[in-house]
Amino acid sequence: MKISFPRMGNSFIAFKMLINSLGHEAIVPPAPSERTLSLGVRYAPEFACIPFKILLGTYLEAIELGTEMIITSGGVGPCRAGYYGVLHQMILNDLGHKVKIMVIEPPLRDIFGFIRNVKTLIKPTRIGWRTFWHHLKTAWEKLVALDDIERISHQVRPYEVNRGETTKVYERVLQMLDEARNIQEITEARVEGERLLRQIPCDYNRPTLKVGIIGEIYVVIEPFANHDLQVTLESMGVETQRAIYLSGYTRDCFVFDSEHDVKKAAAPYLNELIGGHGINSVGETVLYARHGFDGVVQLAPFACIPEIVAKSILPKVSHDLGIPVLTLFIDEQTGKAGIQTRLEAFVDLLWQRRQMMEVRPAI
Amino acid sequence: MKGYLGIDVGSVSTNLVVLDEHDEVITSLYLRTMGQPIKVVQEGLRQIAETLGSAVEIAGAGTTGSARYLTSVMVGADAVKNEITAHAIAASRFVPEARTIIEIGGQDSKIIILRNGVVVDFAMNTVCAAGTGSFLDQQAARLNIPIERFGELAIRSQHPVRIAGRCAVFAESDMIHKQQLGHSLEDIVAGLCDALVRNYLNNVGKGKDILPPVVFQGGVAANVGIKHAFEKALGVEITVPTYYNVMGAVGAALIAKEAVSRTQQTHFKGFAVTEVKYQARSFECKGCANCCEVIQFYQDDRVIARWGDRCGKWEAMVI
Numbered sequence: 001m002k003i004s005f006p007r008m009g010n011s012f013i014a015f016k017m018l019i020n021s022l023g024h025e026a027i028v029p030p031a032p033s034e035r036t037l038s039l040g041v042r043y044a045p046e047f048a049c050i051p052f053k054i055l056l057g058t059y060l061e062a063i064e065l066g067t068e069m070i071i072t073s074g075g076v077g078p079c080r081a082g083y084y085g086v087l088h089q090m091i092l093n094d095l096g097h098k099v100k101i102m103v104i105e106p107p108l109r110d111i112f113g114f115i116r117n118v119k120t121l122i123k124p125t126r127i128g129w130r131t132f133w134h135h136l137k138t139a140w141e142k143l144v145a146l147d148d149i150e151r152i153s154h155q156v157r158p159y160e161v162n163r164g165e166t167t168k169v170y171e172r173v174l175q176m177l178d179e180a181r182n183i184q185e186i187t188e189a190r191v192e193g194e195r196l197l198r199q200i201p202c203d204y205n206r207p208t209l210k211v212g213i214i215g216e217i218y219v220v221i222e223p224f225a226n227h228d229l230q231v232t233l234e235s236m237g238v239e240t241q242r243a244i245y246l247s248g249y250t251r252d253c254f255v256f257d258s259e260h261d262v263k264k265a266a267a268p269y270l271n272e273l274i275g276g277h278g279i280n281s282v283g284e285t286v287l288y289a290r291h292g293f294d295g296v297v298q299l300a301p302f303a304c305i306p307e308i309v310a311k312s313i314l315p316k317v318s319h320d321l322g323i324p325v326l327t328l329f330i331d332e333q334t335g336k337a338g339i340q341t342r343l344e345a346f347v348d349l350l351w352q353r354r355q356m357m358e359v360r361p362a363i
Numbered sequence: 364m365k366g367y368l369g370i371d372v373g374s375v376s377t378n379l380v381v382l383d384e385h386d387e388v389i390t391s392l393y394l395r396t397m398g399q400p401i402k403v404v405q406e407g408l409r410q411i412a413e414t415l416g417s418a419v420e421i422a423g424a425g426t427t428g429s430a431r432y433l434t435s436v437m438v439g440a441d442a443v444k445n446e447i448t449a450h451a452i453a454a455s456r457f458v459p460e461a462r463t464i465i466e467i468g469g470q471d472s473k474i475i476i477l478r479n480g481v482v483v484d485f486a487m488n489t490v491c492a493a494g495t496g497s498f499l500d501q502q503a504a505r506l507n508i509p510i511e512r513f514g515e516l517a518i519r520s521q522h523p524v525r526i527a528g529r530c531a532v533f534a535e536s537d538m539i540h541k542q543q544l545g546h547s548l549e550d551i552v553a554g555l556c557d558a559l560v561r562n563y564l565n566n567v568g569k570g571k572d573i574l575p576p577v578v579f580q581g582g583v584a585a586n587v588g589i590k591h592a593f594e595k596a597l598g599v600e601i602t603v604p605t606y607y608n609v610m611g612a613v614g615a616a617l618i619a620k621e622a623v624s625r626t627q628q629t630h631f632k633g634f635a636v637t638e639v640k641y642q643a644r645s646f647e648c649k650g651c652a653n654c655c656e657v658i659q660f661y662q663d664d665r666v667i668a669r670w671g672d673r674c675g676k677w678e679a680m681v682i
Binding site for chain 2: 030031033034163164167168228231235311312315318324337338340341342344345346348349352353356
């Protein structure tokens with residue numbers, strides 16, 4: 001079967017491998033572009049958020065490439081994203097496409113649904129559960145490696161001596177990871193990739209700012225949705241750290257130990273699940289402040305309720321902990337120039353603030 | 364005498380100022396951009412050169428506004444700064460104790476929060492332009508009132524009508540409805556001012572610590588109706604600086620002055636740039652899936668700058 005999936009950052013490299021190794025043909029959707037967005041906007045309800053629109057466009061482009069099934073994830077908590085799979089399915093059917101959308105909910109919430117979905121996938125290709133488990137583990141390793149490599153690229157880029165070099169090397173490392181076929185090769189590619197990235201000529205004496213990026217998962221992870229926010233900031237000499245990577249929070253090389261910490265950090269301000277990443281946005285801002293970051297950028301799709309709730313709480317967090325927060329709401333009307341201007345002003349603000357603190361140290 | 368040139372090219376207006384060494388404004392100019400920034404900047408420079416004569420030598424130039432990069436390449440600027448920082452710097456120079464800046468221009472409205480002369484917070488309208496100068500302009504034209512008279516008409520009103528001001532489209536239809544009910548022009552115009560201020564405070568100003576002294580600048584600050592509505596809503600007196608409509612350009616000039624004090628030389632190409640033919644063209648790069656739109660900027664027939672690509676492949680070739 002020809003299977004496709006949503007595209008978010010570089011995760012497609014791992015998903016492609018998984019689907020292929022299960023004996024299906026993976027259709028990698030093209031990177032989201034203006035065309036993807038126009039397609040999505042044309043057929044999506046106007047008030048759906050931008051992830052819905054870009055995904056719909058992505059699916060339509062994947063269908064052009066012959067996709068028969070699309071695998072996507074469900075949503076946890078009271079956020080409308082949980083219904084997006086269903087709505088996408090109805091819109092695609094109305095347009096006359098026979099494609100089937102399989103929504104995989106987190107296994108712990110719906111274990112039977114998970115088993116049923118996996119069965120649908122492995123039965124036609126006669127793959128046993130053990131082999132399935134093995135392939136899943138390999139794909140997971142690749143996903144983790146992809147995220148690790150991306151994280152390193154964000155550490156290196158603000159310091160690079162020759163502008164654009166990190167991006168070039170990073171592309172090459174992605175290629176290497178794409179070609180790795182088993183856990184051993186993935187590890188080798190990751191080690192080699194890290195070495196190549198660390199070798200890039202850097203000026204670590206260059207003064208930089210540290211900015212944390214928080215918000216709704218899709219607009220945070222997919223560069224097309226956020227107008228390449230991280231690279232834009234990094235080329236202004238800002239080191240960025242992103243709160244959300246697809247491979248999750250439980251990584252020891254990351255400042256936060258687990259999502260539990262995030263929820264605990266958020267508790268004094270917001271002690272209730274509000275869906276999406278609302279609670280994370282609050283908690284992560286607290287943690288970034290505690291870890292001495294200069295500022296935080298919140299990214300949210302226009303009209304995203306969890307992020308709106310978080311946004312209205314963040315001024316208090318910002319005031320209490322003394323960390324500036326810039327909120328950017330994104331929809332199809334958002335222009336790159338507007339984002340650029342706000343980021344430049346935010347970076348100016350952070351520099352001024354740091355200078356002031358150096359002149360008058362905290363009492 | 365030495366002078367510092369600041370150019371602010373926004374979507375609606377293009378402003379130029381020249382400051383002397385004591386940060387006093389020697390000359391200022393407010394022009395309509397009319398969608399042709401290159402032409403208008405050249406026209407502006409021509410007029411500035413005429414006023415200055417040979418008495419003033421430009422020792423530094425800075426640009427700001429949405430066309431800041433384009434303009435900086437054209438004139439050879441020493442500093443390029445975003446309009447938020449430029450406005451903050453200008454305001455805190457002329458009103459040193461300012462803690463809040465309200466800035467409403469043609470397309471954007473912003474709020475800048477300062478503490479001890481340092482920007483600590485800011486916001487800019489994002490998905491709504493109902494509270495900006497262009498909308499007021501358009502309504503004034505529709506009601507056949509010269510925009511200059513708009514404000515004085517508003518403050519004469521005794522009973523402003525309530526107008527739904529969240530969205531420009533709805534505000535207009537609500538205004539039309541109120542007109543058809545027979546309300547006086549004064550009351551409608553005053554209602555519109557209140558609505559814009561309400562919209563500004565609820566959207567741009569939401570969650571911000573608005574403390575006095577409040578400075579009001581940008582083209583809309585000329586409108587006494589809006590100023591009055593802000594004073595009513597905030598309960599504080601509002602200062603409109605003398606050069607309220609060219610503060611972005613003033614900020615750019617101040618930043619340029621600081622930049623050249625470090626480098627000791629200016630990149631300003633001189634007023635001869637008014638005679639040069641500039642042109643911008645773009646193409647879509649097919650190098651990767653990003654399909655960036657790369658803009659090429661020509662001086663006569665020579666490419667002098669490129670920008671717009673995400674990977675730096677073209678931008679790095681700036682000559």
